[in-house]
Amino acid sequence: MDYQTQIERAAALIKQSSGFYSLTGAGLSTESGIPDFRTPGTGIWENIDPIKTASVEVLENDPRLFYEAAFNRFAHITLAEPHAGHYALAKMEEMGYLKGLVTQNIDGLHVKAGSRKIWEVHGHLRSGYCQGCKKRYSFEELVQQVELKRIPPLCRNCFDVLRPDVVLFGDPMPALFYEAEDTLRRNCDLMLSAGSSLVVYPVAYLPALAKKLIIINLMPTEYDSDAEIVIREKCSKTLHDLAEELSRDS
Numbered sequence: 001m002d003y004q005t006q007i008e009r010a011a012a013l014i015k016q017s018s019g020f021y022s023l024t025g026a027g028l029s030t031e032s033g034i035p036d037f038r039t040p041g042t043g044i045w046e047n048i049d050p051i052k053t054a055s056v057e058v059l060e061n062d063p064r065l066f067y068e069a070a071f072n073r074f075a076h077i078t079l080a081e082p083h084a085g086h087y088a089l090a091k092m093e094e095m096g097y098l099k100g101l102v103t104q105n106i107d108g109l110h111v112k113a114g115s116r117k118i119w120e121v122h123g124h125l126r127s128g129y130c131q132g133c134k135k136r137y138s139f140e141e142l143v144q145q146v147e148l149k150r151i152p153p154l155c156r157n158c159f160d161v162l163r164p165d166v167v168l169f170g171d172p173m174p175a176l177f178y179e180a181e182d183t184l185r186r187n188c189d190l191m192l193s194a195g196s197s198l199v200v201y202p203v204a205y206l207p208a209l210a211k212k213l214i215i216i217n218l219m220p221t222e223y224d225s226d227a228e229i230v231i232r233e234k235c236s237k238t239l240h241d242l243a244e245e246l247s248r249d250s
């Protein structure tokens, strides 16, 4: 099947679907210039073990190391901008096709691009909170304290350590993950997985909840043999072309 035929058939499946959802992963972010820590040789964690820095254990036992190593990488991610693929998914939702979006990405680019029904199951970089009294802070507040060398940043109420709203190594999955899982189990008849290698559990269980599957990923995934359509192309181009195809005669 050539690329154009794949796009047309994917669009046809989406139009027939009554419960179309998407799952997105690091492949979308890398096209916005954010390195994928799981790709050998290019990863942001190449020189540093993520378990040793971006983890609950480090945050609790050595908050200075957490803020000097992991946090600076997070802060850099907030500078990224959405690409055509993020906008295409927002457009599919606006057109009434896409019912919701589950993302493993913490960069917030789907929100920036205008997606509304979204489960950011690994958290995001828009806010943080105090580990002691749970008072909420903007992510910017954490960044400002770090820039002023107040490491780790502390709560103004109780002087406990602040942390970003991302799921760190060692954190449990947030309640919204189970909400997403439940919604997919009840409603999803078609899932579009874009830019996810589908190896990080429990998110990698989610495609099994869909009746039909479309996969866009540069590398093979374990679900390829179960999918109706597998497109080995960049997410930005493919999602853009798919949204164009859907808007052509809708």
Ligand SMILES: [Zn+2]
Binding pocket: 130, 131, 132, 133, 134, 135, 155, 156, 157, 158, 159, 160
């Ligand atoms: Zn506090």
